[in-house]
Amino acid sequence: MxxxxxxxxxxxxxxxxxxxxxxxxxxxxxxxxxxxxxxxxxxxxxSYKLRGAYNMMSSLPKEQLQKGVVCASAGNHAQGFAYSCKKLHAKGVVFMPIITPQQKVQQTKLFGEDYIEIKLIGDTFDDCAIAAKEYTLQNSLTFIPPFDDLRIIEGxxxxxxxxxxxxxxxxxxxxxxxxxxxxxxxxxxxxxxxxxxxxxxxxxxxxxxxxxxxxxxxxxxxxxxxxxxxxxxxxxxxxxxxxxxxxxxxxxxxxxxxxxxxxxxxxxxxxxxxxxxxxxxxxxxxxxxxxxxxxxxxxxxxxx
Known part of the structure; x- marks a missing residue:
C-alpha cells in the first residue's frame, strides 16, 4: 500500500x-x-485526528465534498472533521455515541460552527458508526471514517x-x-x-x-x-x-x-x-x- x-x-x-x-x-x-x-x-x-480528516476531505473532488460529508466518532475524530468542514466550507453531519463527554460535544460544535449538525446515537462507537453509514447511503453523501481509509492513514x-x-x-x-x-x-x-x-x-x-x-x-x-x-x-x-x-x-x-x-x-x-x-x-x-x-x-x- x-x-x-x-x-x-x-x-x-x-x-x-x-x-x-x-x-x-x-x-x-x-x-x-x-x-x-x-x-x-x-x-x-x-489531538492528531485533524490530520487524517483534513487530508481525506481535502483530497475529495470538489463536487463530492460540496454534496456533504458524514462521520462517526467518540470525540476527537469528530472535532477534526468539524474543523475541516469549516475550513473547507463543507456541510457535515457528526454521529456521536450517547456516552460522549459533553465537553467533546461542545468542542465539536465550537470547531464546526454552522457547518455541522450533531446526532447522538448508540452506546458505543461501533453502534454509532452503523447508523452513520446508513444515513450516508440514504442521502448519497461521503463517509469520512475515523481510521480505516488510506487517506486517513496518510494524514x-x-x-x-x-x-x-x-x-x-x-x-x-x-x-x-x-x-x-x-x-x-x-x-x-x-x-x-x-x-x-x-x-x-x-x-x-x-x-x-x-x-x-x-x-x-x-x-x-x-x-x-x-x-x-x-x-x-x-x-x-x-x-x-x-x-x-x-x-x-x-x-x-x-x-x-x-x-x-x-x-x-x-x-x-x-x-x-x-x-x-x-x-x-x-x-x-x-x-x-x-x-x-x-x-x-x-x-x-x-x-x-
Missing part, C-alpha cells in the same frame, strides 16, 4: 500545528534514557514525518492504538525511513481489538469493551489498518486502565500536562519496558 507522505504534509501545512517533540527531563531521569514526547495534545483540536503519518525531521536514531517508538490509523501511518513511515526503530503498539486492557486481531490473524469483533479509555475503545480494528499494522508493529502491549489513571495524575503533577486517557497510554507503558529502554532514545506519542 503506497502512501503519499509528502503530499499529505503539503495538504496539511496551512491547517495543522507542527506540534513539539519535547524532551521530558522527568521521564528521562526516571528511566535512564532520553524520552521525547510528541505533543499532539497541543494540536489545534487537542496521520505526518506525525511520523515531523518526528523524524527533528530526531534520528530513535530506538523505541510507543504508539497508542484505537482503530489503528495512527499506528499504521506513523509505523509505515518509520519502517521506510527509520527501520531500526522498534515500534510498540499500546491498547487499553479492556479494549484489546488489535491484540485480538493479531492473535486470530484477522480483525475480530470483541463482544464487549471497557470504555474508560474512550479515545482507544473500539470493538473491531480496521481491515486496512490491521493489514498495515501487522507489517509495522514489533510488539503489542496492553495497559491496565488503573495504570492509565495513575499516569494521567503523574503527568499533571510532574509535567503540568493534561491528557485524556488514550493520550497517556504510551507513557503508561514505559514501566514495563524500563529494562529495555535504559540508555536508549525513546519517543512516546501523546495522542491527545
Amino acid at each position: 503506497i502512501l503519499d507522505y509528502q503530499g499529505a504534509v503539503q495538504r496539511l501545512k496551512p491547517v495543522v500545528t507542527r506540534t513539539p517533540l519535547a524532551l521530558s527531563l522527568n521521564l528521562s531521569k526516571r528511566y535512564g534514557c532520553e524520552v521525547y514526547l510528541k505533543r499532539e495534545d497541543l494540536q489545534i483540536i487537542r 496521520q503519518s505526518t506525525v511520523g514525518v515531523e518526528i523524524l525531521e527533528e530526531q534520528s536514531d530513535i530506538d523505541f517508538l510507543f504508539v497508542p492504538i484505537g482503530g489503528g490509523g495512527l499506528c499504521a501511518g506513523v509505523g509505515s513511515y518509520f519502517k521506510t525511513f527509520s527501520p531500526k526503530t522498534k515500534i510498540i503498539g499500546l491498547e487499553p486492557e479492556g479494549a484489546p481489538s488489535m491484540k485480538a486481531a493479531l492473535d486470530a490473524g484477522h480483525p475480530v469483533t470483541l463482544p464487549s469493551i471497557e470504555r474508560f479509555v474512550d479515545g482507544a475503545a473500539v470493538k473491531r480494528i480496521g481491515d486496512t489498518t490491521f493489514a498495515i499494522c501487522t507489517e509495522v508493529l514489533d510488539e503489542m502491549h496492553l495497559v491496565p486502565e488503573g495504570k492509565v489513571c495513575t499516569t494521567i495524575l503523574k503527568l499533571y503533577n510532574e509535567e503540568a500536562i493534561v491528557v485524556e486517557p488514550a493520550g497517556a497510554l504510551s507513557i503508561a507503558a514505559l514501566d514495563k519496558y524500563a529494562d529495555q529502554i535504559k540508555g536508549k532514545k525513546v519517543v512516546c506519542v501523546v495522542s491527545g
